[in-house]
Amino acid sequence: MAKTMLKGMNITGFPKRLLKRFVAIQNGSTADIPDNNSYLQNQIKNRLHPVVQHLVVTDIIEHGKDVKTFVFAPDKKKGTEVLAYFSAGQYICLRLTVGNARISRPYSLSSSPKESLEGKYTLTVKRVDGGLCSAYVLDNWTVGTELDASAPLGVFTYEPLRDAKTVIGLAGGSGITPFYSLAKAIADGDEDCSLTLLYGSRTQKDILFLDEFRALEQKTDKFKLINVLSDEEAEGYESGFITADLIKKYAPEGDYSIFMCGPQAMYNALDKEIEKLGIRRKFVRHELFGEYHHPEKNEDYPQAVKDSVFKLTVKMCDETFEIDAKANDTLLVSMEKAGIAAPSECRSGICGYCHSRLVKGDVYVPKSVDGRRLADLDYGYVHPCCTFPISDVEIDVPPMAD
Numbered sequence: 448m449a450k451t452m453l454k455g456m457n458i459t460g461f462p463k464r465l466l467k468r469f470v471a472i473q474n475g476s477t478a479d480i481p482d483n484n485s486y487l488q489n490q491i492k493n494r495l496h497p498v499v500q501h502l503v504v505t506d507i508i509e510h511g512k513d514v515k516t517f518v519f520a521p522d523k524k525k526g527t528e529v530l531a532y533f534s535a536g537q538y539i540c541l542r543l544t545v546g547n548a549r550i551s552r553p554y555s556l557s558s559s560p561k562e563s564l565e566g567k568y569t570l571t572v573k574r575v576d577g578g579l580c581s582a583y584v585l586d587n588w589t590v591g592t593e594l595d596a597s598a599p600l601g602v603f604t605y606e607p608l609r610d611a612k613t614v615i616g617l618a619g620g621s622g623i624t625p626f627y628s629l630a631k632a633i634a635d636g637d638e639d640c641s642l643t644l645l646y647g648s649r650t651q652k653d654i655l656f657l658d659e660f661r662a663l664e665q666k667t668d669k670f671k672l673i674n675v676l677s678d679e680e681a682e683g684y685e686s687g688f689i690t691a692d693l694i695k696k697y698a699p700e701g702d703y704s705i706f707m708c709g710p711q712a713m714y715n716a717l718d719k720e721i722e723k724l725g726i727r728r729k730f731v732r733h734e735l736f737g738e739y740h741h742p743e744k745n746e747d748y749p750q751a752v753k754d755s756v757f758k759l760t761v762k763m764c765d766e767t768f769e770i771d772a773k774a775n776d777t778l779l780v781s782m783e784k785a786g787i788a789a790p791s792e793c794r795s796g797i798c799g800y801c802h803s804r805l806v807k808g809d810v811y812v813p814k815s816v817d818g819r820r821l822a823d824l825d826y827g828y829v830h831p832c833c834t835f836p837i838s839d840v841e842i843d844v845p846p847m848a849d
């Protein structure tokens with residue numbers, strides 16, 4: 448087999464190259480490596496993927512009572528000179544201290560990639576019932592608030608090698624933000640695709656960015672908005688919910704991709720509708736829906752423990768913490784509530800940034816967010832962002848990079 452694979456390849460020079468490399472290493476300088484911004488490659492890496500971005504709020508736009516758009520600039524006095532460029536659809540992870548809790552939250556960027564080059568990011572935050580982070584942000588951030596965030600992250604982006612030329616976007620609630628960014632990127636000529644956006648809202652007054660979307664429709668014929676109202680009938684609007692028939696009504700002949708962003712309940716309903724369309728799997732993309740709630744609603748959850756509070760032992764570098772962990776809080780949430788700065792980014796079991804070793808104890812991981820590989824299962828690793836304790840537990844957690 449190996450012989451067949453190597454047939455026709457000239458491998459005689461390989462030992463010589465090895466020797467050459469060995470000699471080069473032996474003769475190399477032993478001086479300290481210069482600081483990490485001295486090489487062009489590192490400068491590019493630091494520009495595109497900074498470990499942390501220091502931001503400052505420069506403006507706040509209110510959309511009704513419980514939704515605000517925050518405008519950010521780089522906080523130059525703290526060392527962030529420029530904002531990292533990104534692809535429409537990506538998010539940044541905010542790092543906050545709320546009371547004693549150290550938390551992080553991913554928010555999709557609603558600004559366009561072009562705006563990042565002009566020194567501007569925007570995030571749109573909607574109040575979530577019982578949500579610690581959204582309430583804190585909406586009630587406390589003012590112009591001048593300083594905060595830290597990650598580099599842009601995530602793969603909910605248009606990829607011409609994989610996606611069809613036309614994207615049908617399905618958005619619910621604040622899941623509209625990555626599509627706002629994509630629509631602007633299309634109008635700016637930064638993405639070469641068309642977007643037909645089916646946007647589900649309860650009533651007309653719940654629609655975000657309506658005027659801005661109408662202006663984008665005037666700017667490019669590659670973007671079209673269809674509003675779908677569930678609790679109201681109005682001329683020029685679809686009513687009811689997004690269904691397979693409604694998607695077919697606006698879909699082009701031939702291939703199209705479906706991008707979905709909204710709450711967990713919307714995915715549950717839409718996945719069934721999309722199945723009826725019979726389109727290829729690679730053409731269906733979901734944005735992450737963030738934190739997993741109510742594991743006890745799953746049939747395979749061990750109901751007997753649902754109201755329990757367990758002991759969680761956390762080892763991080765040389766420190767050990769013993770904290771309480773409620774059965775219906777993820778291990779990550781329990782650590783954050785106890786003030787432990789645990790690493791996290793997507794909070795959806797996908798990015799692997801929170802990857803930690805389960806030393807002892809039993810846990811429950813909902814199937815739909817179990818992003819572990821076989822090796823993780825073999826070697827006992829979990830993602831604390833979507834892992835719930837069902838006994839006392841001990842975990843070994845890597846420290847947060849800063």
Ligand code: FES
Nearest residue numbers: 792794799801832
């Ligand atoms: S934070 Fe991404 S997998 Fe846990």
